Amino acid sequence: MxxxxxxxxxxxxxxxxxxxxxxxxxxxxxxxxxxxxxxxxxxxxxxxxxxxxxxxxxxxxxxxxxxxxxxxxxxxxxxxxxxxxxxxxxxxxxxxxxxxxxxxxxxxxxxxxxxxxxxxxxxQGLTDGPEPLQVGRVRLDAAQRRVFADATEVPLTATEFDLLAFLMRRPGRVIGRDQLLSEVWGYSSIAGARTVDVHIAQLRGKLGSASPIRTVRGVGYAVDQPGPAA
Missing domain, CATH: 3.40.50.2300 (Response regulator)
Structure with missing residues (x-):
């Protein structure tokens, strides 16, 4: 084998x-x-x-x-x-x-x-597409598994990277915790919902003010493109 x-x-x-x-x-x-x-x-x-x-x-x-x-x-x-x-x-x-x-x-x-x-x-980078992604000030290079906020590289764990990639590939779409557990972690459970929250908090902390992640209370999370400057 x-x-x-x-x-x-x-x-x-x-x-x-x-x-x-x-x-x-x-x-x-x-x-x-x-x-x-x-x-x-x-x-x-x-x-x-x-x-x-x-x-x-x-x-x-x-x-x-x-x-x-x-x-x-x-x-x-x-x-x-x-x-x-x-x-x-x-x-x-x-x-x-x-x-x-x-x-x-x-x-x-x-x-x-x-x-x-x-x-x-x-x-190992088995994500759903190799093309680079850009949402606001955050750029994700799927092929090299690297993330940049304001041109500064941000070190992420494998799970943090794939969670961010999953959200960035679906800009504006609200994704529930159970779906994130199923799609990113490969399983779903009530107890695991807190796992998603902690990883989102970690991502926000690492991305700082550049983070495009939005919480939809009681539902889940979304990544939003910034609106036009006033």
Whole structure:
């Protein structure tokens, strides 16, 4: 079977790590296991994985700190958090740090594989068109997966990029949270709606005053072309 990319699994519970390894390998992924945060950081530097599954509750350096250090070093390896804690605050912190997705234990190994596949599709640029886009002061180069606000490049995670691209390809159209979850993340759930809100907030923060994203309260979001100057 053709290998679909190397997945780094940073998980301190051997039974869970082994289940993930077996299911990812069965789906065609290469897998490297690390049991703590230090080993995970070293593996990212040495192996340059396509994506990583990162347990939040690791011994020593926890998963939140691992992700924080990676993003601070401008390492945008896609991160999928896994945790035993069903705490919205933890989810929001992880997403705000630049995680691409978040799964709570107990989970279906098949669901994790599906989520990893979805994140990789985003990070590898499998979007719905290569042409560059311009909305107001924001320019998106789909072919190179780069975004510029007022000619200054803005670093985005794979998920942030595809969320912005999806909206920019549909200027003026209001897109609901459930549709965004289905089209960008590849799944839909009530609990996941908050995930969309956090990623939108992150995008706005990174784009600053150039952000063209509009909130339609109770419905979803839209990207609007600026009107003519007065």
């Amino acid at each position: 053709l290998q679909r990319g190397l997945i780094l699994v940073v998980e301190d519970e051997p039974a869970i790590a082994d289940v993930l390894r077996l299911n990812l390998a069965k789906a065609g992924f290469g897998v490297h296991l690390a049991a703590d945060g230090e080993a995970g950081l070293a593996a990212v530097a040495a192996l340059k994985p396509a994506a990583m599954i990162l347990d939040v509750g690791l011994p020593g350096i926890d998963g939140i700190e691992v992700c924080r250090r990676l993003r601070a070093a401008a390492d945008w390896t896609p991160v999928l958090f896994v945790t035993a804690r069903d705490d919205e605050t933890d989810r929001i912190i992880g997403l705000e740090l630049g995680a691409d997705d978040y799964i709570t234990k107990p989970f279906s190994p098949r669901e994790v594989v599906a989520r990893v596949s979805s994140v990789l599709r985003r990070s």
